[in-house]
Amino acid sequence: DSGVTQTPKHLITATGQRVTLRCSPRSGDLSVYWYQQSLDQGLQFLIQYYNGEERAKGNILERFSAQQFPDLHSELNLSSLELGDSALYFCASSVATSGSYEQYFGPGTRLTVT
Amino acid sequence: QKEVEQDPGPLSVPEGAIVSLNCTYSNSAFQYFMWYRQYSRKGPELLMYTYSSGNKEDGRFTAQVDKSSKYISLFIRDSQPSDSATYLCAASPAPAGNNRKLIWGLGTSLAVNP
Numbered sequence: 001d002s003g004v005t006q007t008p009k010h011l012i013t014a015t016g017q018r019v020t021l022r023c024s025p026r027s028g029d030l031s032v033y034w035y036q037q038s039l040d041q042g043l044q045f046l047i048q049y050y051n052g053e054e055r056a057k058g059n060i061l062e063r064f065s066a067q068q069f070p071d072l073h074s075e076l077n078l079s080s081l082e083l084g085d086s087a088l089y090f091c092a093s094s095v096a097t098s099g100s101y102e103q104y105f106g107p108g109t110r111l112t113v114t
Numbered sequence: 115q116k117e118v119e120q121d122p123g124p125l126s127v128p129e130g131a132i133v134s135l136n137c138t139y140s141n142s143a144f145q146y147f148m149w150y151r152q153y154s155r156k157g158p159e160l161l162m163y164t165y166s167s168g169n170k171e172d173g174r175f176t177a178q179v180d181k182s183s184k185y186i187s188l189f190i191r192d193s194q195p196s197d198s199a200t201y202l203c204a205a206s207p208a209p210a211g212n213n214r215k216l217i218w219g220l221g222t223s224l225a226v227n228p
Binding site: 090106110 | 218
């Protein structure tokens, strides 16, 4: 158990809908990362937050947004969902101090768009 | 060309074999290199973490980085069926503030047969 929690575990929704994925980092970790994993694309970095502020952006679509709250939990919002958004979504956390690159992953949310 | 390339396999070996998993990268600015293991439908877990060139050993696992050839390797000695998983390599340049963005390979699927 990495100490990172994600809810829900599974989500099934229809095209055009909006969903929110939630992540709680390990105790003491200030950075949260969101990833999308599909069979053909592998693990794709979406976005990083550090202590409430956006720090790095990857291949995140404009239909997707995220935020990190004062208690350090984070939410990833996916809107106008398309079939191609079906994937595993992982959250990871790290201390993100100097020299620390170790990211600890949650169990993921499996999103199915029908 | 992806910044981190990894042969997806699958790789199938008998129990007790020495396994060699490899990645190549193109960005000479990469300084930090990681290997993660991912079991089916689970989040990736950190196995090994190295900085710059050289070897690092942890039990049956050895990580090797050759910056001159931009080559990253993970060796597993005395492989066990429980090692059956997907192995992902990741790399990152020196940190910029609290940006800890990792660039990921696609992962190599390994099956260790009893």
